[in-house]
Amino acid sequence: MSSIESVLETADSNTDAALERLFALLRMPSISTDPAYHSDCVATADWLVAELSSLGFDASRRDTPGKPMVVAHGGPQDGPHVLFYGHYDVQPADPLNLWKSDPFDPQIEERDGAKVIRARGAADDKGQLMTFVEACRAWIETSGALPLRVTILFEGEEESHSPSLVPFLKENAEELTADIALICDTGMWDTQTPSICTMLRGMVAEEIIIRAADRDLHSGGYGGPAANPIRVLSHILASLHDDQGRVTLDGFYDGVHEVPGELAQQWESLGFDAEEFLGKVGLSVPAGEQGISALHQIWARPTCEFNGILGGYTGDGFKTVLPAEARAKISCRLVWDQDPLAIREALRARVHHLLPADCEVEFIPHGADRASVMAVDNPAFEAARQALADEWPKEAVYTGGGGSIPIAGHFKQVLGLDSMLIGFGQDDDAIHSPNEKYDLNSFTGGTRSWVRVMAALAK
Ligand SMILES: [Zn+2]
Numbered sequence: 001m002s003s004i005e006s007v008l009e010t011a012d013s014n015t016d017a018a019l020e021r022l023f024a025l026l027r028m029p030s031i032s033t034d035p036a037y038h039s040d041c042v043a044t045a046d047w048l049v050a051e052l053s054s055l056g057f058d059a060s061r062r063d064t065p066g067k068p069m070v071v072a073h074g075g076p077q078d079g080p081h082v083l084f085y086g087h088y089d090v091q092p093a094d095p096l097n098l099w100k101s102d103p104f105d106p107q108i109e110e111r112d113g114a115k116v117i118r119a120r121g122a123a124d125d126k127g128q129l130m131t132f133v134e135a136c137r138a139w140i141e142t143s144g145a146l147p148l149r150v151t152i153l154f155e156g157e158e159e160s161h162s163p164s165l166v167p168f169l170k171e172n173a174e175e176l177t178a179d180i181a182l183i184c185d186t187g188m189w190d191t192q193t194p195s196i197c198t199m200l201r202g203m204v205a206e207e208i209i210i211r212a213a214d215r216d217l218h219s220g221g222y223g224g225p226a227a228n229p230i231r232v233l234s235h236i237l238a239s240l241h242d243d244q245g246r247v248t249l250d251g252f253y254d255g256v257h258e259v260p261g262e263l264a265q266q267w268e269s270l271g272f273d274a275e276e277f278l279g280k281v282g283l284s285v286p287a288g289e290q291g292i293s294a295l296h297q298i299w300a301r302p303t304c305e306f307n308g309i310l311g312g313y314t315g316d317g318f319k320t321v322l323p324a325e326a327r328a329k330i331s332c333r334l335v336w337d338q339d340p341l342a343i344r345e346a347l348r349a350r351v352h353h354l355l356p357a358d359c360e361v362e363f364i365p366h367g368a369d370r371a372s373v374m375a376v377d378n379p380a381f382e383a384a385r386q387a388l389a390d391e392w393p394k395e396a397v398y399t400g401g402g403g404s405i406p407i408a409g410h411f412k413q414v415l416g417l418d419s420m421l422i423g424f425g426q427d428d429d430a431i432h433s434p435n436e437k438y439d440l441n442s443f444t445g446g447t448r449s450w451v452r453v454m455a456a457l458a459k
Helices: 004-013 015-026 035-054 126-143 165-171 229-238 261-269 274-279 294-300 340-354 379-391 406-415 440-458
Strands: 058-062 069-074 081-087 107-111 114-118 149-155 180-183 195-200 202-211 305-311 325-334 360-369 397-401 419-422 437-439
Touching: 004 015, 004 126, 004 440, 015 035, 015 114, 015 126, 015 440, 035 058, 035 069, 035 149, 081 126, 081 406, 114 440, 126 149, 126 440, 165 406, 180 406, 195 379, 202 229, 202 340, 229 305, 229 325, 229 340, 261 294, 261 397, 274 294, 294 397, 325 340, 325 360, 340 360, 379 419, 379 440, 406 419, 437 440
Parallel strands: 081 149, 081 180, 180 419, 195 397
Antiparallel strands: 058 069, 069 149, 107 114, 114 437, 195 419, 202 325, 202 360, 305 325
16 A cells, blocks of 8 residues: 555645546536426536546446435455445525626635635535545555545435435445445534534424414403413423523433543533624523533533414504414424433423313424434544544544534434544535635645545554
């Protein structure tokens, strides 16, 4: 095997040609949500198949009821095996008038003394997936082969809720199963600090409708004796937290664990500034669970939040009505081993417990997904973290993610794989917005990072 240094040199010397390849990919308007671009999505999949085939991958376009998948196999037939995931579809570019140039005519722009690539999909996710392809190229051009067994899966429906993904994983489970999945669709902690996201919150969501009288009532005629669904609903909602910000549902914290000391130390070292974080959205004082830092609240603690509430007269002016019904949409972000279905049951039990005579409740469930917590004691994590630290100015950190990335859950549930979420995006990339960009440094540093991570995982 060639030394890493010579592979990195190849990667560096390829930068101009790599940008040309990325630009060719960015010129294809693979907008998955708009049927008008269906043939562009297929053409993009074909382009990727050709690109991977030219590197010696056994690559194919795999049609689905939606947009095609691209699957490719390369490297030795035995030894460590990674599944690399990225998506080639993009968000619509609207509103077009806010772009400085055609979103599908990529440009290099100077910003604050650094070069950025501006185009729809530059960061999400074409630039990111090409970092891995270019790393593969550097290995193959330098040593004639990949250092480990690689299966690539590129999806074309990520921006439209991945309807074909789980069926495709199920049908092709044997072909796609590897030792670990690498997902390149996230960001660095900052421009100096790479990260591996190892914890993603899950969610359970529920809509509650409280009904009382069989029609809206006049508050002069019935106010007093008639049950008011808004009051009932408010009482229920107010009961869900104590004055320390903790959720009061029975068993809510079952399966919530302490953050292990070493991980907590890494998080501490990030110097997360809660005031600055809140300041960006016009807030100043951390709410939520008392005594728990804002970062821990987002990455490692569950929530119960009210996302919508509706009832009675909400138009202009005033109407003295006792409404026949009131409704609320509630979602809980979940961590560690919390069981979404048990929490749904506890919520329903609380509602029934507080429901007065003459009132009825209807529940509408809206999704229930466990948190994804990766097994970082798998040596691959530490190997990758070290490899990233070798590339960037600052030590790589294990981070959490407050939201969810469904693909990681699907890989776990369907293929039994842990995922390493390693990405090189930055907070200001404006993904999904006008003037999306990807730092040139993210592209070249990302490519070099994958060269190193592949070598580390090959051992
Ligand atoms: Zn993405």
